Amino acid sequence: MTLVEERISCPLGAWTGETGRCQLCNKLIESTRRRTWCSDKCARDWQRNHIWRFARSAAKRRAKYRCQQLNCQAERRDCEVNHIFARDGAGYGPGCHHHLSPDKNGVGGLEVLCRAHHAKVTASQATARAQARRVAREIIETKKKTKKLKK
Numbered sequence: 001m002t003l004v005e006e007r008i009s010c011p012l013g014a015w016t017g018e019t020g021r022c023q024l025c026n027k028l029i030e031s032t033r034r035r036t037w038c039s040d041k042c043a044r045d046w047q048r049n050h051i052w053r054f055a056r057s058a059a060k061r062r063a064k065y066r067c068q069q070l071n072c073q074a075e076r077r078d079c080e081v082n083h084i085f086a087r088d089g090a091g092y093g094p095g096c097h098h099h100l101s102p103d104k105n106g107v108g109g110l111e112v113l114c115r116a117h118h119a120k121v122t123a124s125q126a127t128a129r130a131q132a133r134r135v136a137r138e139i140i141e142t143k144k145k146t147k148k149l150k151k
């Protein structure tokens, strides 16, 4: 997906793809100094939901620099930011996979965890991914076998 396509399809934005309109809220841009966003507010709103370093600090600020796991006793500022749904190969490049909050289907979003909880959550996400890959492989194998049997 190109940057333009992603901005048009972003569930947080209202942009229709027309030039001269804010690529977040779709308002007509009145200032001659601006090309992409109608205001600093829209620029910041977009940045902190799509650019990792902004999203990461916004998530920490929102969590008041504390681990969000229930009853965690970790020190304030012992915090790292985790993608609730693994980035799915999208890496840390800009994009909708850095949205601060889950979308209306509950997909995505960032959470703040202490180092210990982050390591635990990341490990279980990796296990879940490996499990999903194994299941997918088994399905493919079974399909291959049944095809052979039919021949």
Ligand SMILES: [Zn+2]
Pocket (backbone or CB within 6 Å): 022, 023, 024, 025, 026, 027, 037, 038, 039, 042
């Ligand atoms: Zn705007």
Ligand SMILES: [Zn+2]
Pocket (backbone or CB within 6 Å): 010, 011, 012, 049, 050, 095, 096, 099
């Ligand atoms: Zn987005």
Ligand SMILES: [Zn+2]
Pocket (backbone or CB within 6 Å): 067, 068, 069, 072, 073, 074, 113, 114, 115, 116, 117
């Ligand atoms: Zn914790």
